[in-house]
Amino acid sequence: MEKNENLSGDKPRPWHSYHTVYTNAKAGMEGVDKEKVQRIVYETSKGSKYFENEEKKEALLRQKIENMRAQRAKLSAADLSHYQTVADRRILELEATRDLSRIWLHADMDAFYAAVETLSNPSLKGKPMAVGGMSMISTANYEARRFGVRAAMPGFIARKLCPELIFVPTDFKKYTHYSELTRKVFEKYDPNFMAASLDEAYLDITEVCKERSMSGGEIAEELRKCVNEETGLTCSAGVAPNRLLAKFVLTNDRMAVMTFIFSLPIRKIGGIGKVTEHILRDAFGISTCEEMLQKGGLLCALFSHSTADFFLSVGLGIGRTDTPQVSSRKSISSERTFSATDDETLLYQKLADIAEMLCTDMKKGGLCGRTLTLKLKTASFEVRSRAVTSEKYFSSSEDILKYASKLLKAELPISLRLMGLRLSHFNEDKIGSPSDPTQKTLNNFIVSADLSRKNLVDSKSLGSDINDLKLMNNMEGSFSIESHELQRYGIRDPLDSNNLQDLNVHHCTSTDSVEAEKIREPSSNKIADKVITKDMAGEVSQWKESGLSLPGQLEGGSPDRVNQVIMDNETVFSSEQKDGLVWVDDYKCSLCGIEMPPYFDEERQEHSDFHLAERLQNDESSIYSRTSTPRQRSVKKDRISSQSKRKRHKPSPKKGRHLSIDMFFAKSNQNF
DNA sequence: GGGAACCGATTAG
DNA sequence: TTCCACTAATCGGTTCCC
Numbered sequence: 001m002e003k004n005e006n007l008s009g010d011k012p013r014p015w016h017s018y019h020t021v022y023t024n025a026k027a028g029m030e031g032v033d034k035e036k037v038q039r040i041v042y043e044t045s046k047g048s049k050y051f052e053n054e055e056k057k058e059a060l061l062r063q064k065i066e067n068m069r070a071q072r073a074k075l076s077a078a079d080l081s082h083y084q085t086v087a088d089r090r091i092l093e094l095e096a097t098r099d100l101s102r103i104w105l106h107a108d109m110d111a112f113y114a115a116v117e118t119l120s121n122p123s124l125k126g127k128p129m130a131v132g133g134m135s136m137i138s139t140a141n142y143e144a145r146r147f148g149v150r151a152a153m154p155g156f157i158a159r160k161l162c163p164e165l166i167f168v169p170t171d172f173k174k175y176t177h178y179s180e181l182t183r184k185v186f187e188k189y190d191p192n193f194m195a196a197s198l199d200e201a202y203l204d205i206t207e208v209c210k211e212r213s214m215s216g217g218e219i220a221e222e223l224r225k226c227v228n229e230e231t232g233l234t235c236s237a238g239v240a241p242n243r244l245l246a247k248f249v250l251t252n253d254r255m256a257v258m259t260f261i262f263s264l265p266i267r268k269i270g271g272i273g274k275v276t277e278h279i280l281r282d283a284f285g286i287s288t289c290e291e292m293l294q295k296g297g298l299l300c301a302l303f304s305h306s307t308a309d310f311f312l313s314v315g316l317g318i319g320r321t322d323t324p325q326v327s328s329r330k331s332i333s334s335e336r337t338f339s340a341t342d343d344e345t346l347l348y349q350k351l352a353d354i355a356e357m358l359c360t361d362m363k364k365g366g367l368c369g370r371t372l373t374l375k376l377k378t379a380s381f382e383v384r385s386r387a388v389t390s391e392k393y394f395s396s397s398e399d400i401l402k403y404a405s406k407l408l409k410a411e412l413p414i415s416l417r418l419m420g421l422r423l424s425h426f427n428e429d430k431i432g433s434p435s436d437p438t439q440k441t442l443n444n445f446i447v448s449a450d451l452s453r454k455n456l457v458d459s460k461s462l463g464s465d466i467n468d469l470k471l472m473n474n475m476e477g478s479f480s481i482e483s484h485e486l487q488r489y490g491i492r493d494p495l496d497s498n499n500l501q502d503l504n505v506h507h508c509t510s511t512d513s514v515e516a517e518k519i520r521e522p523s524s525n526k527i528a529d530k531v532i533t534k535d536m537a538g539e540v541s542q543w544k545e546s547g548l549s550l551p552g553q554l555e556g557g558s559p560d561r562v563n564q565v566i567m568d569n570e571t572v573f574s575s576e577q578k579d580g581l582v583w584v585d586d587y588k589c590s591l592c593g594i595e596m597p598p599y600f601d602e603e604r605q606e607h608s609d610f611h612l613a614e615r616l617q618n619d620e621s622s623i624y625s626r627t628s629t630p631r632q633r634s635v636k637k638d639r640i641s642s643q644s645k646r647k648r649h650k651p652s653p654k655k656g657r658h659l660s661i662d663m664f665f666a667k668s669n670q671n672f
Numbered sequence: 673g674g675g676a677a678c679c680g681a682t683t684a685g
Numbered sequence: 686t687t688c689c690a691c692t693a694a695t696c697g698g699t700t701c702c703c
Contacts, residue, residue, distance in 0.1 A: 135687085136689065136690040154688070270683085273682060274683090330693075334691090373678090381689085386679085387679075389677065420691085422693090
């Protein structure tokens, strides 16, 4: 059946062009009929929205690669010579940092979740089994892997590959228990070990090796036995001079490292994923780590400092050897997938649920944040994010939902299959402690100063003459004036309904100072109803039609909350009175005499904010006048909504003509 | 020009 | 029958304000 279809197609083997990660080698997948797996995955996916989106992404990647090839072709002989010199110098500098004095061990539990499930239900032994569900698999045991089934594969595809596959739902309580048992073993070898996940850890075993006069390999063997005795589970362990290579077994000898790394495919390196692999291979002909060094000049010419640095380090087999300080969490998020819908009532209800989930997690960690990011995945699998930063730190579900609703509202109408909320920019203070924006600003100042210093140190060793590389990013493509550029010149599209949204956000934020104070009132501490009723949804559309901001009732429905919200509304709609401003004859400012027609809504509001700010500045008792004026805030928010507007006109600015050299390498400087 | 905020993209488990 | 998750981190680009 499948063969016939393939034969009748234009291309004899169309699945070959469908790049998935499922055919990559993974433990237990040796001998898998890759072509068969690839074909089944293709046939199962073909025609779906997901598939179409993947095709779009691949087309963009091909375009990006073409673009890089074109840039590469533009380099003159002089350029190439220059960047080769840059690369050579950088290689020498990196080589000077090589540290062969440490021994790092990487422990990785074998098919962890599946193994734990088999331990608690021995009847699963020997049968193909996967932990997860029809939508996604977390782990597959080795019996299932022989069929091509693997982690991060949708369950329904896995079932096509292996019809007798047994599905076991995830049970994190169980995995956490076993994880703790393994960590007790790890602690014996390195009290400061780095846990990479529930089933993975990096250990600096240098001291243990010295104390016991044992080699890294011997310690690794002992640790594996110990883990097995304590948990009944098996694990793999690699040993190397640094964390970049700790998944392999290498001695602390430069030649051993270089010999090994040279023939190593780049995809084996942590931080190099599917996209980077394709770019390096198709644009530069780089497949092995050795080629990273051979083509170092090109990499320095066409990539950023840090990226080129990472590539050269990979070519040299140099990775991190220090034990980083325990870093605190930087963000917390919650997201949920559901059947795609454009029903606004339903979307607001789901948003309220997610806000509640996030709030619960925030409370567990005692966290407060001030930047809320709304993540959206459309019915066609396009992913977007929209963020807003508040002057004050917050963690209540009411506050989360308030900001989230504003962000979502700007995207409507839309058909979504996923929504998520992330809170970041944490306050170090715990919930319940008095909120003092001035103090927090100071904290932020100290933190950012530290970060700046760190970045400075990190980049100090880089050659400054690579700075001009950034020019390369702007070389491609022609320019035309688009919506965002119009925005830049202060020209607004009168037909853009989002101008109203700008106004909405503006109205709300211009009163943030007043509202923020109110939110701290005891009444706001009460838990509000999270579910938006149909009636309330009706109000949503009413407010939408009116082009005014969402009233707070829609963001929390308890009577206590309603009182507060009414007060908020008063502040929203009467801020002009509060600063004493009246538009004489609906035209002239009563305070300074400036003339502004009634339809200059936004400009009028900003003008009103100006007077309000002026007044607040005179009021020394106002803490907000010491940190950020309403004028400043309103401008910020205006920018936020402007950006949203731009995206709506041009959903993927990076996907169009402005194909610059994007960043590809997260984590590259962290773990290695 | 530097910094902050926002956004999209990549990676990993 | 089911039809591609969730959490976290990071980086480069862009825009805007000071």
